Amino acid sequence: MSQKTFGNAINDALSTAMDMDDTVFIAGEGVGVSIHNDPNMPTHGLLDKFGRRRVKDTPVSEAAIAGLAVGASCMGLRPIVEIMFFPFITLASDMLVNHAGKLRYMSGGKSSFPLTVRVKAGVGFGAGSQHSDNLEAWVAHSPGLKIVWPATVEDAKGLLLSAIFDPDPVIVVEDMMLYRMKGEFPDADFRTPLGKARVAVPGTDCTVIAYGMALYTAMKAIEPLTEKGISCEVIDLRSLVPLDKTCILESVRKTGRLVVVHEANRFCGFGAELAAMVAEEAFYDLKGPVKRVGAPQIPVPVAPSLEKVFIPGPEDVVRAVLETMAK
Amino acid sequence: MKKRQLTSDFQIQFFSRMVLIRTFEEKIVALCRESHPLPGMQILANGQEAVATGVVSALEPDDIIVSNHRSHGHLLARGADLNSLMAEIMAKADGVNHGKAGTLHLSVPEINAPMTSTVVGAGPPLAVGAAFAQQYQALNGVTVVFFGDGAAAEGSVHEAMNLSGIWKLPILFVCENNGWAGAQRPEEHSAARQIHKRAQGYDMPGRCVDGNDVEAVYHLSLELLEHCRSGKGPAFMETMTYRMRGHGEQDHQHYVNPEELEAWALKCPIIRYRRALLNAGILDKGQIQRIEQDAEAHVAAAVAFGEASPYPESDTAMTDVFVQAFNS
Numbered sequence: 001m002s003q004k005t006f007g008n009a010i011n012d013a014l015s016t017a018m019d020m021d022d023t024v025f026i027a028g029e030g031v032g033v034s035i036h037n038d039p040n041m042p043t044h045g046l047l048d049k050f051g052r053r054r055v056k057d058t059p060v061s062e063a064a065i066a067g068l069a070v071g072a073s074c075m076g077l078r079p080i081v082e083i084m085f086f087p088f089i090t091l092a093s094d095m096l097v098n099h100a101g102k103l104r105y106m107s108g109g110k111s112s113f114p115l116t117v118r119v120k121a122g123v124g125f126g127a128g129s130q131h132s133d134n135l136e137a138w139v140a141h142s143p144g145l146k147i148v149w150p151a152t153v154e155d156a157k158g159l160l161l162s163a164i165f166d167p168d169p170v171i172v173v174e175d176m177m178l179y180r181m182k183g184e185f186p187d188a189d190f191r192t193p194l195g196k197a198r199v200a201v202p203g204t205d206c207t208v209i210a211y212g213m214a215l216y217t218a219m220k221a222i223e224p225l226t227e228k229g230i231s232c233e234v235i236d237l238r239s240l241v242p243l244d245k246t247c248i249l250e251s252v253r254k255t256g257r258l259v260v261v262h263e264a265n266r267f268c269g270f271g272a273e274l275a276a277m278v279a280e281e282a283f284y285d286l287k288g289p290v291k292r293v294g295a296p297q298i299p300v301p302v303a304p305s306l307e308k309v310f311i312p313g314p315e316d317v318v319r320a321v322l323e324t325m326a327k
Numbered sequence: 328m329k330k331r332q333l334t335s336d337f338q339i340q341f342f343s344r345m346v347l348i349r350t351f352e353e354k355i356v357a358l359c360r361e362s363h364p365l366p367g368m369q370i371l372a373n374g375q376e377a378v379a380t381g382v383v384s385a386l387e388p389d390d391i392i393v394s395n396h397r398s399h400g401h402l403l404a405r406g407a408d409l410n411s412l413m414a415e416i417m418a419k420a421d422g423v424n425h426g427k428a429g430t431l432h433l434s435v436p437e438i439n440a441p442m443t444s445t446v447v448g449a450g451p452p453l454a455v456g457a458a459f460a461q462q463y464q465a466l467n468g469v470t471v472v473f474f475g476d477g478a479a480a481e482g483s484v485h486e487a488m489n490l491s492g493i494w495k496l497p498i499l500f501v502c503e504n505n506g507w508a509g510a511q512r513p514e515e516h517s518a519a520r521q522i523h524k525r526a527q528g529y530d531m532p533g534r535c536v537d538g539n540d541v542e543a544v545y546h547l548s549l550e551l552l553e554h555c556r557s558g559k560g561p562a563f564m565e566t567m568t569y570r571m572r573g574h575g576e577q578d579h580q581h582y583v584n585p586e587e588l589e590a591w592a593l594k595c596p597i598i599r600y601r602r603a604l605l606n607a608g609i610l611d612k613g614q615i616q617r618i619e620q621d622a623e624a625h626v627a628a629a630v631a632f633g634e635a636s637p638y639p640e641s642d643t644a645m646t647d648v649f650v651q652a653f654n655s
Contacts, residue, residue, distance in 0.1 A: 105648050
């Protein structure tokens with residue numbers, strides 16, 4: 001066990017994978033020499049350790065970076081490429097959506113694409129809409145792509161290592177707001193399986209599902225709700241695709257209520273899929289309406305007073321839980 | 328570089344391949360006109376056979392091909408199995424991609440053509456990945472990517488050329504300039520007419536060749552492939568040819584000047600080469616007839632194979648998305 005940061009855990013996963021397997025390489029804008037000289041940044045020190053053959057700084061060319069991953073993985077390498085900010089995935093989206101996600105299917109199962117895309121995400125630091133949109137619903141909607149979103153230091157390492165050695169394309173979203181969060185992770189090749197959610201806090205009255213940074217928003221709502229005599233069961237989703245329906249449905253069947261929380265726009269957000277899935281598969285177990293907590297349908301504003309309107313807070317979670325509890 | 332002396336066997340092979348490609352695609356034209364049309368859009372490369380044959384004949388077995396929506400010639404020149412190719416064009420179960428690719432997305436890993444994309448301009452970034460893998464593993468192979476003059480207007484092509492120029496990746500960019508991007512002329516989609524001159528901006532050699540002269544294409548390919556293989560980085564070849572049919576078989580070329588089409592018909596790469604081989608005494612009319620009959624017979628057999636194959640079972644629609652299937 002190491003007592004370190006979320007960023008260190010990602011770094012450890014990358015280093016472990018590269019030590020284990022020479023087909024693993026990393027590429028992206030500033031993954032070798034970064035404008036940040038910060039040991040909490042995920043690729044810090046990897047250039048010194050592994051050299052220029054395996055740590056590839058690229059031009060500012062997201063389509064070529066993603067194409068590099070698709071083409072190299074088709075040839076048997078295990079590329080890990082970085083997209084610097086989630087909104088920039090739009091520039092890589094043809095390679096990811098039309099190629100990483102479809103070429104295996106269109107080949108009739110003959111080709112495979114074991115690539116990993118690390119996407120740096122998160123709102124809350126005044127970077128504005130073109131640096132802090134969360135587009136996980138776009139990815140999840142596209143067939144052939146997996147997408148995971150670690151919230152804990154342990155999962156930052158475990159999910160990434162699983163993604164790297166998974167035979168299919170996996171998008172790993174990293175909340176930049178969590179890079180400096182302290183915690184522990186096991187040494188060596190430690191993996192968190194893809195497609196397994198985690199009950200972060202057990203409870204009996206209302207299920208609250210969140211992922212990434214939003215998990216901590218949900219956690220902050222527990223205390224005020226406990227004071228009102230409401231016991232929440234908080235699920236750390238970890239993996240959007242594959243989706244752990246079993247964990248979700250078991251919890252909802254027990255509590256009869258569901259609130260989903262994410263920092264992306266509520267409208268057509270991933271929470272809508274969770275709400276619809278539960279409505280289809282556990283409707284008669286529900287005791288109240290499913291509630292979604294997310295951002296309003298606006299671009300992410302910059303001013304702190306406006307950004308606060310965008311990012312859902314613990315009070316929004318409390319309100320949603322109280323509404324579904326009809327209190 | 329000195330021209331490699333071509334043996335007459337090799338020249339006959341060039342001719343046979345071009346005839347096979349033309350016969351194969353003419354058969355698709357015929358099938359499109361029959362009562363049970365092929366699924367999807369049929370997009371053909373009639374008139375461009377010398378590019379496919381010349382480039383692909385210059386490749387080594389381990390070299391990689393990244394192709395596009397006009398892929399039949401590239402794959403046939405590489406020796407793809409006719410039966411499973413035609414069955415795939417018919418979207419049948421015994422097709423090379425089991426009915427999931429159809430004519431447009433044919434990928435044939437067996438002949439090192441594992442990635443074909445119909446997204447115009449998407450081939451070059453994919454080629455970056457394949458060529459990187461060759462360089463990373465010191466494989467000594469080259470990746471050849473075929474795209475059109477229309478595709479050259481895509482930003483992804485710029486990104487791929489720039490990155491491969493920086494990293495000295497072994498990529499041969501083959502721009503098949505067939506005179507049309509959909510219904511648009513070069514003056515409508517290319518600010519400067521000579522696309523190969525863009526190569527200079529990416530620190531790679533850029534050359535132009537008569538794309539209807541199979542031997543010229545072959546020789547220039549060999550020269551540029553040698554450049555790529557020797558670690559000097561990518562190269563760019565523009566082949567001047569002509570799209571003799573519409574963009575696809577639903578396009579009846581109402582916008583094409585018939586005189587221009589007739590002029591290019593006279594420059595047909597197969598007619599030209601037939602005449603050259605006849606004049607040189609390498610083939611006689613009887614031999615040519617046998618080559619044509621041979622191609623007809625192989626293509627007819629492929630059509631019969633495809634027709635005998637069933638459409639894939641409906642439950643296979645759900646397979647091959649991921650290596651390890653899961654329910655969502």
